Amino acid sequence: MSRLLLILLLFNFCSASSLQNLLEEYEDTSKNSLQTxxxxxxxxRIYSQKELKLMQYDKLSEVLKxxxxxxxxxxxxxxxxxxxxGTKADASGFFRLFINDHEVSSxxxxxxxxxxxxxxxxxxxxxxVYYGEGSFxxxxxxxxxxxxxxxxxxxxxxxxxxxxxITSKSTNSQEISYxxxxxxxxxxxxxxxxxxxxxxxxxxxxxxxxxxxxxxxxLDIGDGNNTINVAYTTLKKxxxxxxxxxxxxxxxxxxSNDFFINYSTKFLRDKSLKFTLSVDVQNxxxxxxxxxxxxxxxxxxxxxxxxxxxxxxxxxLTKTTASLSKEFKTRKNNFFTAFNIKNIKYDxxxxxxxxxKVGEFYDFNEETSYSLAIQDDYKILDNLILIGNAKVDKYxxxxxxxxxxxxxYRIGSIYLPTKNLGFKTFYTISxxxxxxxxxxxxxxxxxxxxxxxxKYFTFDTAYTYNKSRIxxxxxxxxxxDYIYHEKSIGFINIDHTIKTNGFIFDYxxxxxxxxxxxxxxxxxxxxxxxxxxTHGGYFKYMQSFDKFSYxxxxxxxxxxxxxxxxxxxxxxxxxxxxxxxTKNLSFSLKAANLLDKSxxxxxxxxxxxxxxxxxxxxxxxxxWRF
Numbered sequence: 001m002s003r004l005l006l007i008l009l010l011f012n013f014c015s016a017s018s019l020q021n022l023l024e025e026y027e028d029t030s031k032n033s034l035q036t037x038x039x040x041x042x043x044x045r046i047y048s049q050k051e052l053k054l055m056q057y058d059k060l061s062e063v064l065k066x067x068x069x070x071x072x073x074x075x076x077x078x079x080x081x082x083x084x085x086g087t088k089a090d091a092s093g094f095f096r097l098f099i100n101d102h103e104v105s106s107x108x109x110x111x112x113x114x115x116x117x118x119x120x121x122x123x124x125x126x127x128x129v130y131y132g133e134g135s136f137x138x139x140x141x142x143x144x145x146x147x148x149x150x151x152x153x154x155x156x157x158x159x160x161x162x163x164x165x166i167t168s169k170s171t172n173s174q175e176i177s178y179x180x181x182x183x184x185x186x187x188x189x190x191x192x193x194x195x196x197x198x199x200x201x202x203x204x205x206x207x208x209x210x211x212x213x214x215x216x217x218x219l220d221i222g223d224g225n226n227t228i229n230v231a232y233t234t235l236k237k238x239x240x241x242x243x244x245x246x247x248x249x250x251x252x253x254x255x256s257n258d259f260f261i262n263y264s265t266k267f268l269r270d271k272s273l274k275f276t277l278s279v280d281v282q283n284x285x286x287x288x289x290x291x292x293x294x295x296x297x298x299x300x301x302x303x304x305x306x307x308x309x310x311x312x313x314x315x316x317l318t319k320t321t322a323s324l325s326k327e328f329k330t331r332k333n334n335f336f337t338a339f340n341i342k343n344i345k346y347d348x349x350x351x352x353x354x355x356x357k358v359g360e361f362y363d364f365n366e367e368t369s370y371s372l373a374i375q376d377d378y379k380i381l382d383n384l385i386l387i388g389n390a391k392v393d394k395y396x397x398x399x400x401x402x403x404x405x406x407x408x409y410r411i412g413s414i415y416l417p418t419k420n421l422g423f424k425t426f427y428t429i430s431x432x433x434x435x436x437x438x439x440x441x442x443x444x445x446x447x448x449x450x451x452x453x454x455k456y457f458t459f460d461t462a463y464t465y466n467k468s469r470i471x472x473x474x475x476x477x478x479x480x481d482y483i484y485h486e487k488s489i490g491f492i493n494i495d496h497t498i499k500t501n502g503f504i505f506d507y508x509x510x511x512x513x514x515x516x517x518x519x520x521x522x523x524x525x526x527x528x529x530x531x532x533x534t535h536g537g538y539f540k541y542m543q544s545f546d547k548f549s550y551x552x553x554x555x556x557x558x559x560x561x562x563x564x565x566x567x568x569x570x571x572x573x574x575x576x577x578x579x580x581x582t583k584n585l586s587f588s589l590k591a592a593n594l595l596d597k598s599x600x601x602x603x604x605x606x607x608x609x610x611x612x613x614x615x616x617x618x619x620x621x622x623x624w625r626f
Contacts, residue, residue, distance in 0.1 A: 043131040043132060043458060043504070044129070044130055045067070045128070045129040045131075046126065047063060047128075047129075048126050049125050052121055052126070052127070054542035054543075054549050055540065055542055055551050055553065055576075056576040056578065058120065058121055058165060058173070058619070058621070059120060060120075060124070060149065061117045061118050063121075064147070065080070065599075066538050066553075066555050067129060067145075068504045068520055068522040068536070069085040069131075069504060069524060070082050070083065070084065070085060070095075070145065071083050071085070071088065071557070073088055073532065073599065073601040073613050074210065074240065074611070075090040076240065076241040076242065077210075077242065077254060078199060078210025078212075078237065078238065078239070078240030078241070079114050079117065079237075080118075081113045081117070082094075083532055084144070085502070085522075085526070085533070085534055086500060086524065086526035086528070086530040086534045087528070087530075087531065087532055088531050088532045088602065089485070091106075091109040091113070091114075091437060092432075092483075093142075093143060093433075094143055094144045094432065095111070095112070095113075095143060095144070095145050095147065096112075096141050096143040096146045096147065097112035097113075098146070098147065098149060099119075099149050099151065099229065100151055100227070100229055100262070101227070101229075101262060101264050101276060102278055103140075104116050104231075104280070106258075106282055107280065107318065107345075107346070107436070108282070108284070108317050108435065108437050109435055109436075109437040110432070110435040110437070114235070114254075114256060115256055115258045115282070118195060119216065120175055120216065122161070122193070123151055123152065123175075124150065124151060125151060125152045127149055127150070128148040128150075129145065129146070129147050130145070130146040130148070131458065131473070131475070132428060132458050140321070140323065140338075140340040140342065140371050140373075142393075142431060142432055144454070144477070151189070151220055152177070152179070152189055153179070153187070153220065154179035154180055154181050154189045155181060157177065157179040157189060158179055158180060158181060159178070159180075159625060160176070160179075160625070161178075161623070161624070161626075162175070162176050162623070162626070163176075163621060163623045164621065164622050165621040165622075166619065166620055167620075168618045169198055169199075169617045170198050171195075171198050171617070171619075172196050173193060173196070175191070175193040175194075176192055176193075177189065177190060177192070178190050184223075186223045187222060187223070188220065188221045188222075189218075190218070191216070191218040192216065192217050192218075193216040194213075194214075194215050195212075195215070195216075196213050197211065197212045197214070199211060199212075201611050203247070203603065203605075203611065204246075204248055204609075208240050208248065209238040210237060210238055210240040212236065212237030213236050213237075214234065214235045214237075215233065216231070216232075216233045217230075217233070218230070218231045225266050225271070226263070227262075227264050228261070229260075230262075231260050232258065232259045233256075233258050234255075234256070234258075235255065235256045236254070236255045237254050238254075239252035239288055241603065242288045242290065243288060243290075243311065244292060244294055245290075245292055245293040245294070245487065245488070246290070246292040246293070246605050247603050247605035247606075248290075248292070248605065249288050250289050250291060251287075251288070251290075252287050252288035252289060252290075253285075253286075253287050256282060256283070256284040257282070257283045257284075258280070258281070259280070259281045259282075260278060260279065260280040261279055262276065262277075262278040263276070263277050264276040270329075272327040274325045274326075275322075275323070276321070276322065276323045276325075278320070278321045279320050280317075280318070280319040280320075280321075281317070281318050281319075282316070282317040283314075283315075284315055284316075284317070285314045285315075286311075286312065287311070288312070289309065289310045289311075290309060293307070293309065294308045294309065294310075294311050295308075295488065295490075296308050296441075297444045297447075297489065298444065298447070298490075299353055300444045300488075300490075307354075308353055309354060310353070310354050310355060312352050313350065313351045314348075314350040314351070315346065315347065315348055315349060315351075316346075317347075318343075318345045318347070319342065320342070320344075323339065323340040324339050325337065325339075331379075333378055334376070335374070335375070335376050335377075336374070336376075337373065337374045338371075338372075339370075339372055339373075340370070340372075340373075341368070341369070341370055342368070342369045343366070343368045344436075346365040346436045347365070348360040348365070361439075361440050362399060362439060363399035364398060364399035364400055364401040365399065365436070366397070367396065367398075367401075368395075369393055369394065369396070369433075370393070370396075371392065371394070372392050373389070373391040373408075374389070374391075375388065375389045376388050383415065383416040384413065384414070384415050385414045385415075386413050387411065387412040387414070387426075388410070388411050389409070389411075389428075390408065391407065392405065392406075392407055392408075393405070393406045393407070393408070393431075393433075395433060400447075400448070401434075401439065401448070402448075404451065406431045406433065407431075408428070408429065408430040408431070409428070410428040410430075411426070411427055412424070412425055412427070413425055420463060420464050420465065421461070422463075423461050424458075424460040424461075424462075425457075425459045426456075426458050427455075427456070427457045428454075428456040428457075429453075429454075429455050431451045431453045432451060432452045432454070433451045434449035434450070434451060434452075434483065438483055438491045441485070441491055442492070443490040443492045444490060445489070449483060449492075450481045451481065452480070452481050452482055452483055452493075453479070453480045453481055454477060454478060454479040455477070455478045456475070457475070457476045457477075458474065458475045458476075459473070460472070460474075467509060467511070468508060468510070469507070470505075470508075472504070474502075475502060475524075476500075477500050477501070478497050479497065479498045480498075481493040482494040487604065497527075498526075498527060499526075500526045500527070501525055502522060502524025502525060502534075504522045505521045505522070506518070506519070506520050507519040514543060514545065515542060515544070518539070518541075519537070519538075519540075520537045520538050521536075521537035522535065522536060522537060529562065529563075531562045532560075532602075533559075533560065533567075533599065534558070534560065536555075536556050536557035537556050538553060538554060538555045539553065539554045539556075540552075541553070548578065548579055548580070549578045549580075550575075550578070551575070551577075552575050553574045554571060554572065554574075555570070555571075555574075556569070556570065556572075557569065564608070565608045567600055567610060568597070569597070570597050570599045571595050572593050572595075572597065572614070573595045573597075574591065574593070574594070575591050576588065576589065576591065577589055584625040584626060585622075586622075587620070587621070587622055588619075588620070588621040588623070589618070589619075589620055590618070590620075591617075591618045592615075592616065592617050592619070593614050593615065594616060598612040599612075599613045599614070600613060
């Protein structure tokens with residue numbers, strides 16, 4: 001990879017032009033994102049509609065697994081879940097997923113991935129990914145990485161679209177959408193998808209299954225000032241490892257029904273006053289049987305570790321959020337302030353252990369937070385901007401959990417010394433509060449969990465040259481009170497600071513308006529024993545010609561050693577081609593993980609084991625607009 005990088009760099013520096021030329025080259029692929037892209041949020045990564053089509057991404061998870069300084073592995077429930085570099089988590093609040101203006105993490109786990117990680121790309125117009133912390137300009141939730149998905153709009157998708165996909169592993173999907181603009185200025189975009197996914201692994205002479213069936217319904221209604229988004233997804237899946245002590249559940253199933261409605265409207269002539277109201281409801285059922293024992297820390301008996309052999313729960317989570325924000329702009333200042341109220345409720349409708357009703361684990365089942373945020377961008381010079389954020393969160397909790405007040409501070413600057421060269425740096429002090437999931441499965445020794453507190457520093461530089469763009473970002477993160485899960489104990493706060501630092505390198509060469517090459521490499525260090533990948537990158541090539549388009553990509557992760565277990569390098573090779581039979585009818589063929597060298601997940605069962613996260617498969621798709 002180093003030789004390839006050197007060749008590309010030498011080729012790149014043979015000629016030069018300006019940043020303006022590069023922006024003009026990419027106007028057709030990025031102009032939609034440029035309307036929403038917030039450079040003041042941190043290091044940004046953009047997936048335009050053109051790139052999403054050329055690379056033949058079918059699901060959001062295919063985009064997530066190539067993101068730098070993260071790993072997308074199967075968790076204990078068989079759900080592909082993002083983890084911070086070098087670590088592996090079943091669920092965490094470090095990653096925030098937005099569908100347009102609405103943040104969709106579960107009120108129970110703070111993670112969006114159980115319900116939304118396989119969101120179909122056919123629903124999506126473009127994607128923005130931000131590294132670093134944000135203020136209310138990306139919603140009220142705190143985190144380290146923000147993934148913002150923008151859905152398609154009726155103004156661009158007028159008419160109907162049908163897509164069907166089938167793979168060599170029998171996984172299949174069917175999708176249909178319809179969009180129209182009404183005479184009164186209102187428009188709507190309606191979407192439905194059905195997915196059947198099959199995933200099985202051999203483990204300890206038995207099978208781990210993560211087969212699932214999922215449906216998505218989405219509706220976008222708007223008139224320019226007012227926007228209503230309604231979404232519903234229902235999921236049924238096998239439990240994979242589940243909560244079993246031996247990482248091999250005998251039987252079990254997870255089902256989840258998620259619904260949200262989000263309304264936003266803008267006031268005043270300049271639309272600088274914005275009001276948002278949303279309601280999320282999740283109903284989730286979980287059942288598991290395992291003769292070797294199930295890990296439920298609240299009912300853990302050290303003298304008889306296999307006491308719990310059957311567990312089931314039926315819970316309802318409700319999240320209600322309202323926010324009001326205002327922008328004030330002058331020649332040199334852009335001042336933003338917002339106030340947010342959020343209430344989350346956790347209702348245990350039914351919970352049984354060994355067929356005996358036990359009810360809620362603890363009496364903490366409701367939290368209301370009040371947040372006030374301000375941000376100011378001050379233009380000292382035409383090419384130098386200073387940025388400052390501050391936010392106060394007040395958490396009011398019932399039951400045994402104490403109320404708390406948390407703060408966020410962030411300072412940064414953007415400096416453009418020339419039209420080809422730019423620098424960006426941010427320093428953030430923030431937090432992530434504990435979730436209901438953390439407290440439910442907290443240690444039986446002490447079930448009080450504190451907020452995770454972290455400090456995040458980034459320095460980013462970008463240079464454009466002819467048809468190329470080179471960027472390098474350095475990051476340094478310190479996390480106190482990190483919430484760690486040990487299966488036999490439960491969640492605890494780590495009593496020391498966890499530190500990680502590293503860099504992300506990106507190179508983009510725009511061959512012409514129809515083709516481009518992208519190269520990424522990242523490297524990091526972690527103060528803890530790493531149990532996931534810390535180095536990696538990707539190479540992507542995409543091209544369209546006449547009625548054909550095609551791509552090739554390699555996703556790379558450098559192997560590592562965990563205890564006495566050696567994890568090999570991962571080389572995920574993908575190839576694909578699309579034939580546009582007519583303007584409205586196309587056929588696509590894609591081969592994924594051709595070398596059969598997927599990333600792997602460590603299973604801490606009776607013995608340490610490795611399991612591939614992805615299959616080698618071939619898929620065929622038909623897309624028809626009418």
